[in-house]
Each structure stands twice: as structure tokens, then as C-alpha cells.
Amino acid sequence: MDMQGSRQLAVTQQQAWDALNDPVVLKACIPGCDKVEPTGDNQYAIAMALKIGPVSAKFTGKISLTEMNPPASYKLSFDGQGGVAGFGKGSAEVTLTPNDEGCDLSYTVHASVGGKIAQLGQRLIDGAAKSMAEDFFKRFDAEMQRLYPESYAAKMVMGDVEGDAPAAASSSGAKPAIPVWVWAVGAVVLAAAVWLGS
Structure with missing residues (x-):
């Protein structure tokens, strides 16, 4: 499965990077996420519940980050x-990518799945x-707005952003510990069978 996407955010590149590296924010924004914990240098464990059609299960995964270039980009590998x-x-x-409106968040995912999930069909x-x-982006936008x-x-005065009510949990001011990849894993990998992947 290959997947690409992007989202314009009203916040700065640094603000987005910091939030996407905050485990509290990520856990609140990733659908079905139960756990996001560091396990080593640029390595994390994630647990979440996933339902695709008639198949629902708890998934656990490992994520490794490489080619880190804060606050601009990173590459991740996942296995769940x-x-x-x-x-x-x-x-x-x-x-x-910073721009006049704030920054653009983009991702490219290459993933494969097996087992019952793979039998459900690509569509x-x-x-x-x-x-x-x-769902992740909606929650993340609400948290950024908060x-x-x-x-x-x-942005709302200029008519560029819709005013959604904040829904995600707060970030308690803890030092960022998890990279931007977490939201991608949760949305892509889980949907693909575990955590995000881009």
C-alpha cells in the first residue's frame, strides 16, 4: 500500500514539530492509541486498537527513526x-515545510500487511x-488551536481556517519525546495493520 497526503497548519514549523513530538498530544490524536513509549535511541513502542471491517484487534508495534532533521523532516521504519x-x-x-500561512505537513507511506487484514481487500x-x-488531522488541528x-x-479572521472545537487532550508541558512520525504511524500503519507508515 502506498499513501500520500498533506495538510496546511496555521502554526509555525517549530510549533508543529514540538507538538508532533509530544507523547501526550500524539496519544490523544492517534485514533485508538493506548501507548506511545520510548524504548531506546529514536525507538518507540506503540499499542493501539484497530478495527477494519469485521476484523478488530489490539496491535503492538516498534518504530525506529532515522535521517532526523528537526524541525523539518525524518524517516521512520515500522513493524507491528x-x-x-x-x-x-x-x-x-x-x-x-514553512510557508506564509504557517507550515505544510506532508507524508509518503509505503506499507504492506498480512494475515486476516490482508484478506479484507485493498479497497x-x-x-x-x-x-x-x-481523524488524526482533525484531532491534531483541534489541539493546535487549543x-x-x-x-x-x-487565520479565522482572514477566512483561511475553520473554527473546530478543541477535542484532544492537553500537552501538560512535558518535554517532547516522540517525533512527528507517531501520528503517521497511527493513521497509516494501524489502518494498514498497525501503526502509521509513510
């Missing part, structure tokens, strides 16, 4: 297992992945 439901693995590239899997990505209301207020 969902027991009898199947597995997912692949890689992703995530980029934050159903792709649909679930896209739905999870959209954290940086002045940025969104300026």
Missing part, C-alpha cells in the same frame, strides 16, 4: 503485530487508512 488479525510493516517520510484497507489519517489560539484566530 496484531496476533491472528495480521501484521503490518513499512516505512514513511514526513516533512514540515477496504485503503479506506480505513485514509479515514484514520483524516495550544496556539492566536495563530488560528488570525
Whole structure:
């Protein structure tokens, strides 16, 4: 499965990078996410519940980050297992590009799945992945609006951003510990069978 996407954010590149590296924000924004924990240098463990069609299961995965270029980009590799439901693995590239409106978040995912999930058919899997990505972005936008209301207020006055009510949990001011990839893994890899992948 290959998947590409992008989203315009009203916040700065650095603000987006910081939020996407905050485990509290990520756990709140990734659909079905139960755990995001560091396990080593640029390595993380993630656990989440996933339902695609008639198949639902708990998935656990490992993510490794390479080619880190804060606050602009990174590359990640993921490998996740969902027991009898199947597995997912692949890689992703995530980029934050500053612009006049704030920054653009874009990703490219290459993933493969096996087991029961793979038997559901590519159309159903792709649909679930896209739905999870959209859900993540909606939650992330709401959290950015909560954290940086002045940025969104300026954009709303200019009619560039819709005013969604904040829904994600707060970031408690903890030092960022998880890279931007986490949202991508949750949306893509899980939809593909585990965590995001780009």
C-alpha cells in the first residue's frame, strides 16, 4: 500500500514539530492509541486498537527513526503485530515545510500487511487508512488551536481556517519525546495493520 497526503497548519514549523513530538498530544490524536513509549535511541513502542471491517484487534508495534532533521523532516521504519488479525510493516517520510500561512505537513507511506487484514481487500484497507489519517488531522488541528489560539484566530479572521472545537487532550508541558512520525504511524500503519507508515 502506498499513501500520500498533506495538510496546511496555521502554526509555525517549530510549533508543529514540538507538538508532533509530544507523547501526550500524539496519544490523544492517534485514533485508538493506548501507548506511545520510548524504548531506546529514536525507538518507540506503540499499542493501539484497530478495527477494519469485521476484523478488530489490539496491535503492538516498534518504530525506529532515522535521517532526523528537526524541525523539518525524518524517516521512520515500522513493524507491528496484531496476533491472528495480521501484521503490518513499512516505512514513511514526513516533512514540515514553512510557508506564509504557517507550515505544510506532508507524508509518503509505503506499507504492506498480512494475515486476516490482508484478506479484507485493498479497497477496504485503503479506506480505513485514509479515514484514520483524516481523524488524526482533525484531532491534531483541534489541539493546535487549543495550544496556539492566536495563530488560528488570525487565520479565522482572514477566512483561511475553520473554527473546530478543541477535542484532544492537553500537552501538560512535558518535554517532547516522540517525533512527528507517531501520528503517521497511527493513521497509516494501524489502518494498514498497525501503526502509521509513510
